[in-house]
Amino acid sequence: MSVYRWRGFGPLEDFVGLDNYVSVLTNDVFTGAVAHTMIIVVGSILLQLPLGLAVALLLNRKMKGQGLLRTIVFVPFVLSEVIAGVIWFQxxxxxxxVVDTALGSVGLDGPAQGWLGDPDIALWTVLIVLTWKYLGLPILLFLAGLQGIPNDLYEAAQLDGATWWQVQRNITIPLLGPTMRTWAFLSMIGSLQLFDMVWILTRGGPANATTTMVTFLVNEGTNRQNYGIAGAASMILFVIALTMAILYQRLVLRRDTKEAGR
Known part of the structure; x- marks a missing residue:
């Protein structure tokens, strides 16, 4: 499909070769969508990794209502993307x-065009919503990893006079390394495929400020019936995702797979 000019009706007859790929790669909206997607990939990891680790360390301590707190933290992740998107849109x-009303009660004003209507902050607003939505997954994985760290290591460190930060830096974080790297891989792939939340919140607007690669190809195919262009965009997305996955596997996950094979 990606090498034909096709509007969705009739057979694939209008062969155009690589023209669709050239059109996509020279399209400012698509190149902007690639940049937005990469911002979401990197931003999601940079935000969710420290927050997820901090919350996991907190919930790993014995406290009243521990089970309830863990459930509450994980609820946004299992909530449907459509439901979460509609809630945040309102x-x-x-x-x-509610957000602007809360700010107004303390004498602050929200953006004049709204959090999702200002091109300068719309993408960052979406990123914050995504962090709220998917933070439960790293918390759950990190909690599971913390359960597998022997208490003897912590007790020995305390006897040696190690501070809390030294314990986390030299014991917790290194032993959680494989879990963190696996989660980061899942987060990267999920961010590359991001569609639901962005489509519900902004549909890629305003002025294409939040367009991702997936919203671009869906808009071209479903809304504009440019199925050849959409096919080319989807193939480019596939190549980008495959390349990033292979590089991550080779450069980051290789050590974990080697250690697992010993």
């Missing part, structure tokens, strides 16, 4: 939304 409405 919360972020300009002037009358």
């Amino acid at each position: 919360l972020l409405q300009p002037r009358y939304g």
Whole structure:
């Protein structure tokens, strides 16, 4: 399909070779979508990794209502993307939304065009919503990893006079390394495939400020019936995702697989 000009009707007859690929790669909207997707990939890891680790360390301590707290933290992750997107779309409405109302109660004003209507902050707003939505997964994985760290190591460190930060830096984080790297891989692949939340919150707007590679190809195919262009965009997305996955496997996960094979 990606090497034909096709509107969705009739047989594939109008062969155009690589013209669709050239059109996609020279399209400013698509190149912007690639940049937005990479910002989401990197931003999700940079935000969710420290937050997930901090919350996991907190929930790993014995406290009253520990099970309930763990459930509450994990609820956003299991919530449907459609439901979460609609909720946040209403919360972020300009002037009358809950967020702007809360800010107004303390004398602050939200953006004049709204959190999702200002091209300068719309992508960062979406990134914050995504962090809230998917933070439960790293917390769950890190909690599972913490359960596998022997208490003897912590007790020995305390006897040696190690501080809390030294314990985390020299014991917890190194032993959680394989779990962190595996989660980062899952987060990267999920961010490359991101569609639902962005489509519900902004549909790629305003002025294509939040367009991702997936929203671009869906918009071209479903809304504009440019199925050849959409096919080319999907193949480019596949190549980018495959390349990143192979590089991550070779450069980051190789050590874990070698250690597992010993």
